[in-house]
Amino acid sequence: MWTQRRMDPAVMRQIFVFIEGPLTEEYGMDNEEIEKLLMEADDFVELIRYHWASDINGFPNERQRRLQLAAILLLAAFTGSRPQALLDLTYGDLDLYIEKNTETHADMLRLGVKLTKTKSRQKRKRPKTYTFNLDDNPIFCVITHVVSLAFDDSAFGPPDLKSPDILFRLRARREKGCQPIPWRNNMLDVPVFRRAVATKEGVKTSPDKALTYNVYQAWVKRLGEALGYLQTLTTYCLRRALGNAINDDPKSNAAVRNLALDHVGSSTIFERNYLSRMIRYSTQDAFWNRDGDPQAAKSASRIGCLRDPNRPRKLTDEQSQQVRQLPSVRRLLESRDRVRGLILREFGVLRMAVGEPIHAEYKKLERMVNSTIRAEERALLKCSQRQYDETAPVEAIQRQIRGISAEAQELALESDSTQIKIPERRQIAEAAMSDPAVFTGLKALSRHIKCSSTMIALCQRRERRSTREISSATKTGLAAGVHDTHSLPPSSTFERIFPLTCQKHQCLFCLCSDLPQEDREKRYAGKHSLQRHAERCRLRHFQEQEQIPCPDNVACRGIVLEGKSHFKNHAASVHHFIL
Known part of the structure; x- marks a missing residue:
């Protein structure tokens, strides 16, 4: 009922004073601001490469997990936009065209991304547009990802435009110097990033429903956990990183930064909420009036500095059994089993009692059992992670002092590559790990064409979600x-x-x-x-x-x-x- 309505500033002020005052004192709440880390370029490269080459999470199909998530992460890194503005993108917001370079006269494929569903639109509709060129590496190229999704959707207007090989070899018109590439009229309002839906033929991509934020954020969070980040990975790590990068760039200014981050008015919002609390400037070198290393000062704010791949990500089988032996869980299990026994004595099988009050009671107890087990498992996992964070640095230093090298073990962990079952994903993973500098001229164009074709084929593939092993x-x-x-x-x-x-x-x-x-x-x-x-x-x-x-x-x-x-x-x- 209160959606899209603004509260009275005086009421908001009273709520703020109450939270910061009596509520904080009475319950001993911690009002210290948590450090908001940034995902710099080096960490982002590692993230994308891990996503393609090492991620073992299974999802509805490869379009949902691999291609769409990679495209959204690239757009989030290069635009600094809030996640919902990217999830709501439609084909009508994308402007794909070929432009002739005025100096080299080369034909350049470009993509304009217009963000219309931004937070500031609630006050005034002021869309902004970003322009992207082909990247040297197709794995980090927004255009390659978007056109692959478009081919999978058959979204292009020209009937004979059916493959990346045709698209990447198109030329600009001589008389105008630009060749727009139109979309089909019935695709203009279709979301580019869409959710998975269950059908009679299996899991398919929805024809018209956009990917939800909850699903997308769960994927991003899971990816950060797999990489071993100590803090939760969110899209805002990329948003803050771009804002700080623009702020540090002497060629930019506050107006460009505020426009990119969709901040209306002064720089107060950025300085209060986005500027890294880690001083990204060597004050020590400034005091001595000497040239410093700017990267050394900036590296402290990187999320990758707090990465440990060996940090526990899930409970062991013994710990899971330990949770099920807790008194609170055992009491619920006994109550559930007692009701189940009553149902079996009266109806013979559980499904015959559907619709009866006793069956509703049984399902309620079953939900309580599951929620209690999940809560206890989360608490135990956090405890295990906290203990690991305390002991791991001490053990690592002790090994160094005693002369025990852990390099062999670390190298073995890094070289233990994930077994990729889908050949298309394996090819993209190889491209992600290769050096784009060796591909120039026609080789670079052919690499984009091959990678896009592989991504299109990957959209039709899927991999089973992981389950427990059999004997x-x-x-x-x-x-x-x-x-x-x-x-x-x-x-x-x-x-x-x-x-x-x-x-x-x-x-x-x-x-x-x-x-x-x-x-x-x-x-x-x-x-x-x-x-x-x-x-x-x-x-x-x-x-x-x-x-x-x-x-x-x-x-x-x-x-x-x-x-x-x-x-x-x-x-x-x-x-x-x-x-």
């Missing part, structure tokens, strides 16, 4: 069953004539999907795990009597089953997929 004996049995002619994956080099058959606890939907082979052939820990997976991922999108096509579109092409019961009978008798 080695089960893995051995799976490996032995992979070569069964009846269980060949859909990507086999010859046409199958027999239906796919599932090994024990294998999913037919996964086996017929476009997942990497290892994920297609995954076997779940038990029957109930398989049932939950099949119901959550596919079957819940169908009504009880709705027609369900058989996933095996090679041997069972055109077969449609009448309802879930008919599908389960067919899956069990033909494909050995027992639910």
Whole structure:
């Protein structure tokens, strides 16, 4: 009800005085300002490279996680904009064109990004536009990422503009010196960065719903945790870094900085909220009137200075079991199990009690158990991290004093590269780690074309989310069953004539999907795990009597089953997929 409404300044002042005064004193609140670190260029390069080459988090599809997140991070670093302004970008806000350089007469592909949904628009609509050129390295090029997303959406207006090879070789018109590249009219209001939605065919990218801030920020936070940052990584680390970089640049001025950061009026907002509290100037060298090293003074404010890849990121199995043995958790588990026993005695199975008060009580207790376990796990993880932060520096110094070198261990950790299953992502990761200086002229253009084509193909790929491992004996049995002619994956080099058959606890939907082979052939820990997976991922999108096509579109092409019961009978008798 109070959205987009401004409170009376006098009321806000009273609230501020109450919080800073009686409330702080009564509850012993800490009102000390936390240091807001910056993500400088070196840290940002490391972040993007880790994102492509080492990140092991699984997500709905590679467009959602890899390409969209990388593009948003690049825009956040180069524009300093607030995250919501970037998430709300539509194709109508992008101006792609080819311009002829007046000095070299070379044709340059450029991208104009107009930010219209900024915070200042609440007072007055004053959009601002940023212009981007092709970067030497396509992994750090905004244009390459945006055009790859546009090709995946078929957003270009010219019907024959169907590949990056055609786009990157277009020329500007002689009479005007500029060649605009239009979008399709029905794509102008479509968000560039869109969320994932669950459908009957699996997880797809929404045709019209923008990516939400909560999902995006969770991805960024998880990426920072994987890198070992001690503080939470947010988009504002990039926003503050750009503001301080513009402020330190003698060629810039306060007006440019305020426009880039969308600050209206004086520099008070920047100085109070964005200027690093770490003095980015060598006062020691200034006192002695000697030339100093500016980078040494600036490095203290980098978020990368507080990075430790060995810092605990999750609890061990023993710690997780320890949480479940806590008295508060055990009491809730006993209450839940007691209600569950009453349901089973009266109804036989849990699902028969759906809609009854006792079932609602059971679900409430189950939610309480899960929330309590998560809260206790978070508290224990913070305690483990705090203990590590206290002991790790002491142990490292002790090893140095005793002459025990940890370089071999550190090198082993750094060289332990992540196994990338998707070939397109592997190619992009190799490009991210290569030196762009060796690619000049036509080689540089070909590199952009190849990278964009790979990104477009990557948008259609996906990787299974990580789950707990199964036993080695089960893995051995799976490996032995992979070569069964009846269980060949859909990507086999010859046409199958027999239906796919599932090994024990294998999913037919996964086996017929476009997942990497290892994920297609995954076997779940038990029957109930398989049932939950099949119901959550596919079957819940169908009504009880709705027609369900058989996933095996090679041997069972055109077969449609009448309802879930008919599908389960067919899956069990033909494909050995027992639910």
